[in-house]
Amino acid sequence: MAGEINEGSVPPYYREVHEAIRCRTDERVQVEVFQRLLDRTDLQKAIAEHVDSTGGFLSKLSLYKALALIALAQQGKQPSPKLLENCIQELPKPQLGEPKDLGTLRMQATPDDPLTVAHSLDKLLVKDCVQVELIPEKKGLFLKHVEYQVTSQHHKISVYRRYSDFDVFHELLVQRFAYRMVPALPPKRMLKGVLTSISEREFIEGRRRALGRFLNLVARHPFSSDDELVKIFLAFNGSDVQIKLRDAYKRMGDEFITNRIATQAKEYLPTDIQNQFSASRELIRNIHNSFQKLRDRAEKMAERSKENATDLLMFGRELSTLGSDASSIPPLASSQSTWATLRKSLKGLSVEFALLSDKAAQQGRREEDDVVEKLNFFLDLLQSYRDLCERHEKGVLHEHQRALQKYSVMKRQMMSATAQSKEQVSVEQLESRIVQQENAIQTMELRNYFSLFCLHQETQLIFTYLPMTYHILGAFVNGGWIFFF
Structure with missing residues (x-):
């Protein structure tokens, strides 16, 4: 039955869905990806038994057949090969959403997807x-x-x-x-x-x-x-x-x-890689700016804790000095004054302030070692991503553009030399240089796609590290805050 469905008989939507979820290296569709598509419809049992797959993949025609069966089931009909045969001339359109959104099904981790960073x-x-x-x-x-x-x-x-x-x-x-x-x-x-x-x-x-x-x-x-x-x-x-x-x-x-797949990197890239890259770069830039402000505030809090420790220690020492004063109380105040008793208690109180000072110093060290250091670690990572984006744009892309410009100039020189019937040796030299430049451009194009491939992986790595925010907040809370009034 699937053999009677051909490329020209299917609605454009079928081809768009296929393009969104197919493998990057050929026209087949992974069974895992197709299962994710079925999960959106709640029709797994009704459809799966009528779909052919080989070696963990669906062919393009098998996918088209499955899409037609899904559409029929969504119309309330019982999907079957016989029913499909009756509507072969005008296949119905399934309700699966926009094809561009279906591309995310393919982006989920699969065992043989080298683009995906499968690290927690x-x-x-x-x-x-x-x-x-x-x-x-x-x-x-x-x-x-x-x-x-x-x-x-x-x-x-x-x-x-x-x-x-x-x-x-x-x-x-x-x-x-x-x-x-x-x-x-x-x-x-x-x-x-x-x-x-x-x-x-x-x-x-x-x-x-x-x-x-x-x-x-x-x-x-x-x-x-x-x-x-x-x-x-x-x-x-x-x-x-x-x-x-x-x-x-x-x-x-x-x-x-x-890298074993460097020259095939283009085959693994999503079609909208440039849009994804631009959106991710802007989001990570905003995250970086916010984390810089968080780090600056955390540094100030850690510094204040250290200053509090010093001030508390000095406060306690002054109390000790005051309580250690052995001067006699003059007769005019001795009858009703409680200063003698108070003076003794001040000296004992100075010990408590020394303990408070030690706790404040410990808190300052915790804030610096746990909170500030973790923030600096994450900021170093974010800055290295921004540096990478800059290297990509100023390095690979600019070199590629310069090579294309040089190639264009050489082609014009070749055309001019041919038109003017210059010496054969001169023309052959130009031809040789043009071939060399074409090879250089091809290599640069491959490097450009590999650069985008790596950028995609490095972007995933940034988002893998983002849950470090929980670690930072945990260190922030576990450190405790000491308030003095």
Whole structure:
């Protein structure tokens, strides 16, 4: 029966539905996707028994048959091959919604969909935990330098790294994973005239924290965490780590060269990828701006808690000084004055203020270590996404446009040379250059689609991390708030 349905006999709606839910690499429809379509109709049993599938897929004609049966069932009729045969000349239209909305059925995770990032937040967070600790300063021949102990739970090893090692590692990561999120490094030195409000010690501590966030984001990334560059940086215990990193990159090249589906990326992309990218970019930009404000407020609250701790301690000390005053009370006040008794109690009360000061200091540390640090971690991730979007637009797209412009100029030169009957050698040279440019443009187009493919995955990764908001709010609440009146 399905063989009597052909492309020309079906309504346009059938073709639109097929285009929305078919595989990206061929015309077949996955059974899992079709089942999701049926779930919208509550007609699973009535339709499924009449639909043919092979190897987990429906052919285009099998889908058309299923759509016709769905339409008949929605009209209150009992779907059957005989009924379908009677209306073959004018197939009814099923009520399934707009085809563009059906594309989301295909976007849900399927076992063989390389575009989908099938990682939960919990799975990402336990992938690795990297600690970065400052070790005592070492003095070289001329300058002293700061060294860090880097400990990876996944690799079960501690290694020692200098900032210059981080710098080379970051540089190579950006080259290797140009189409992925790579968090920025903190500055190496204090910027004169900008960070004058903090001490050098505070700057070094802030840099240590930032380096830890950088490594944890890299070590938990689903696509770069298992790369040789990351393994070398976290586990190679030698003094020539920079040479080791550069040699590894020379062997591998960038991800486009080593990724097995890089040249087929276009086949997996949704048709509205540009619209999805624009909408996601704007949403993430707004989220980033809001989280920056949250972080700024949390920093101020943590700072106030520390200031409260200092003020409470000083308040208690003054009470102690007042209560320790051994001066005698003059006769004119001694008969009715309670100052002597009050003075003794003040000294005891100063101990309570010392305890309050300690609690305020602990709260400040909790706010800084839990709330502020988690906010900074998420902000580093969001900023790396915005940096990636900028690399995509200013890098791949601009290079592609320049290549097309160059190709256009060369074609005009070729036409001019042919029209003017220039020397055969000159014409052949132009032809050779045009062929080379065509190959370059083809490679750039493939890279552009792979860049969009990676952007789609990185966008999914951002939304996978968004539930960290619960972790941040939990740390905020669990820290408790101390109010003093």
